[in-house]
Amino acid sequence: MRKARKAFARFWPLTRGDRRWLLLIIGCVVVSALAETASILLFADLTDHALKAGSLSAFWGPAGAWLGVAVLGALVGYLGNSLAAWTAERFVLRLRAHVFRHVQRMPPHFFQRHRRGDLVARLTGDVEAIEQMVVSGVVGTVSAAFSAVFYAAAALWLRWDLALATFVLAPVLLLTARRFSGRISSAARDERTADGALTSVVEEALGNIVLTQAYNRRRDEERRLDREARAWLRASVRGARASELYEQFVEVMETLCVLAVIGLGAWEISQDRMSLGDLLAFAAFLGYLYPPVRSLGGLGLTLTAATAGADRLREVLDARPAVTDPADPVAPWPVRGRVSLHGASFRYPGAAADSLRDVTFTAGPGELVLVTGASGAGKSTLSKLLLRFYDPDAGAVRLDGVPLPDLPLDFLRENVALLPQETLVLHGTVRENIACGRPGASDAEIERAARDAAAHDFISALPEGYDTPLAPGTAVLSGGQLQRVAIARAMLRAAPVLVLDEPTAGLDALAARQVVRPLRRLTAGRTTVMITHDLHLAPDADRVLVVEEGRLVESGTHAELLARGGAYARLHGAAAPAAPVAAVVEAAAVVVPIVDRGPAPALTSDGTSAALSRVWP
Numbered sequence: 001m002r003k004a005r006k007a008f009a010r011f012w013p014l015t016r017g018d019r020r021w022l023l024l025i026i027g028c029v030v031v032s033a034l035a036e037t038a039s040i041l042l043f044a045d046l047t048d049h050a051l052k053a054g055s056l057s058a059f060w061g062p063a064g065a066w067l068g069v070a071v072l073g074a075l076v077g078y079l080g081n082s083l084a085a086w087t088a089e090r091f092v093l094r095l096r097a098h099v100f101r102h103v104q105r106m107p108p109h110f111f112q113r114h115r116r117g118d119l120v121a122r123l124t125g126d127v128e129a130i131e132q133m134v135v136s137g138v139v140g141t142v143s144a145a146f147s148a149v150f151y152a153a154a155a156l157w158l159r160w161d162l163a164l165a166t167f168v169l170a171p172v173l174l175l176t177a178r179r180f181s182g183r184i185s186s187a188a189r190d191e192r193t194a195d196g197a198l199t200s201v202v203e204e205a206l207g208n209i210v211l212t213q214a215y216n217r218r219r220d221e222e223r224r225l226d227r228e229a230r231a232w233l234r235a236s237v238r239g240a241r242a243s244e245l246y247e248q249f250v251e252v253m254e255t256l257c258v259l260a261v262i263g264l265g266a267w268e269i270s271q272d273r274m275s276l277g278d279l280l281a282f283a284a285f286l287g288y289l290y291p292p293v294r295s296l297g298g299l300g301l302t303l304t305a306a307t308a309g310a311d312r313l314r315e316v317l318d319a320r321p322a323v324t325d326p327a328d329p330v331a332p333w334p335v336r337g338r339v340s341l342h343g344a345s346f347r348y349p350g351a352a353a354d355s356l357r358d359v360t361f362t363a364g365p366g367e368l369v370l371v372t373g374a375s376g377a378g379k380s381t382l383s384k385l386l387l388r389f390y391d392p393d394a395g396a397v398r399l400d401g402v403p404l405p406d407l408p409l410d411f412l413r414e415n416v417a418l419l420p421q422e423t424l425v426l427h428g429t430v431r432e433n434i435a436c437g438r439p440g441a442s443d444a445e446i447e448r449a450a451r452d453a454a455a456h457d458f459i460s461a462l463p464e465g466y467d468t469p470l471a472p473g474t475a476v477l478s479g480g481q482l483q484r485v486a487i488a489r490a491m492l493r494a495a496p497v498l499v500l501d502e503p504t505a506g507l508d509a510l511a512a513r514q515v516v517r518p519l520r521r522l523t524a525g526r527t528t529v530m531i532t533h534d535l536h537l538a539p540d541a542d543r544v545l546v547v548e549e550g551r552l553v554e555s556g557t558h559a560e561l562l563a564r565g566g567a568y569a570r571l572h573g574a575a576a577p578a579a580p581v582a583a584v585v586e587a588a589a590v591v592v593p594i595v596d597r598g599p600a601p602a603l604t605s606d607g608t609s610a611a612l613s614r615v616w617p
């Protein structure tokens with residue numbers, strides 16, 4: 001119960017703005033309960049004066065009043081119930097937006113540690129479970145409490161001694177509900193967790209469909225789904241059984257009570273101490289009294305089920321973003337594009353070792369700095385510090401000499417553009433995918449960016465041109481074409497600083513070559529930090545930095561570092577076998593005009609023969 005109170009206190013503030021509607025709903029509930037009480041009393045009147053006496057003239061008065069009360073009750077009930085549904089859905093909308101806003105600010109490692117499907121389940125099922133507690137729960141409890149009080153008062157007014165005799169049932173109902181709530185709560189928690197796991201399996205299997213089909217993993221995925229579905233089934237059946245057992249127990253108790261009332265009533269009538277109308281009205285009040293008492297008893301059950309959802313949402317909401325906007329930000333200025341790291345060290349939360357150690361370097365306006373190193377050396381981590389996905393644990397990262405934590409995040413990311421390793425596609429047309437670099441850009445600007453990115457020709461050749469719809473995971477464009485769309489997006493952004501994370505990764509030699517020229521155009525005149533294994537771009541760089549196990553071990557031009565014969569020379573030597581092929585492709589491209597021939601083929605084992613076969617078909 002303490003947990004439920006805590007969960008309630010956490011989410012109740014989100015009803016701000018709707019509380020007057022909640023009051024109105026409760027008002028409607030009270031009027032409805034009053035109308036119901038009045039109609040039962042009118043029914044008693046009709047029984048005693050019209051039915052028993054067989055008098056039609058005694059019928060019209062109470063019948064008219066009953067109809068009036070019924071119509072009023074119906075109108076108010078309709079208004080209250082519609083308002084309640086509207087308020088509940090608004091709450092769900094607001095809570096989901098709140099959680100989504102929070103999740104969107106989470107650092108990259110959060111998404112590596114939470115399964116996507118589980119996050120989806122939290123944003124859907126768990127959000128609704130909390131609504132059951134906070135909005136429907138409050139309305140339900142208040143209305144049940146009011147109804148119970150009215151019907152109990154009416155029963156007491158009719159025959160207080162009979163009423164008291166039947167009220168002994170209430171504590172029995174409440175105690176039973178308490179006993180059941182533990183069982184239902186644990187089943188609800190298991191069900192919510194299983195729901196998250198189930199969504200994750202479906203999401204992961206569909207996301208990996210190529211791997212699943214190519215490696216005949218369909219049976220394994222089906223087995224995984226079956227395992228999670230069975231866990232869900234077990235929890236859900238366990239919960240349903242406990243609820244059903246409780247319901248049926250209450251049902252039997254109520255029957256016992258009604259029988260007792262009829263027995264006592266028959267005896268009272270035989271002694272002439274009660275009229276038939278009064279007995280029927282009394283039985284009706286009891287009949288009306290049980291559902292609200294039952295729902296008050298069941299409130300604990302709803303609360304425990306909702307608490308399970310609240311726990312899962314709290315876990316997400318309590319995760320703190322790695323970085324936040326400064327309380328007192330530096331005023332924006334026209335950025336020149338000098339980025340620097342000063343003794344920066346960084347360890348991912350929960351990791352055993354530093355991913356970057358004491359890294360210092362500066363990239364001046366217009367410079368191209370290439371960062372290379374073995375896999376896992378810490379290159380991508382460097383890009384995360386430059387974009388301020390994380391702050392370093394020691395040292396500082398600066399833009400034009402200003403520490404990044406002093407800048408508004410939006411301003412920083414307007415001025416430092418990232419071209420990430422994976423080509424990211426938004427749900428929208430090709431035009432919208434480019435325009436998101438600078439919302440509000442004109443069609444002419446979008447087309448100019450596409451031309452500069454060598455993307456205009458293949459976009460125009462698409463059946464719907466710039467209006468071709470794209471979506472994450474769809475294969476309308478090849479990897480190289482998508483990369484050029486991403487370059488066009490970055491062109492449009494026109495940020496003074498660019499961070500390119502492996503811009504040619506995952507592309508075959510020909511596709512890689514097709515993005516080199518657009519990349520050169522993109523980086524011209526901007527400060528560029530290019531993270532890459534592809535050392536063919538190194539001679540173009542003003543400086544090459546070599547990272548090894550999180551440390552900056554070498555810095556200099558391509559020629560200087562080769563002459564030094566150190567880490568860079570070793571990396572260059574390791575990359576050497578690919579060089580002649582790339583050179584051949586480059587040379588061939590001068591003779592054979594490069595045209596887009598549809599999606600790039602998958603990389604061959606040596607990453608080269610596919611490219612060659614496309615140049616010399």
Ligand SMILES: Nc1ncnc2c1ncn2[C@@H]1O[C@H](COP(=O)(O)OP(=O)(O)OP(=O)(O)O)[C@@H](O)[C@H]1O
Nearest residue numbers: 109112348351355374375376377378379380381382
């Ligand atoms: N979320 C994370 N939590 C813990 N450790 C991480 C996380 N992300 C990366 N690391 C670790 O940090 C180190 C540097 O990783 P990083 O991705 O920066 O390497 P990289 O040089 O870009 O590698 P690659 O060239 O393969 O992309 C690695 O040892 C990696 O295991």
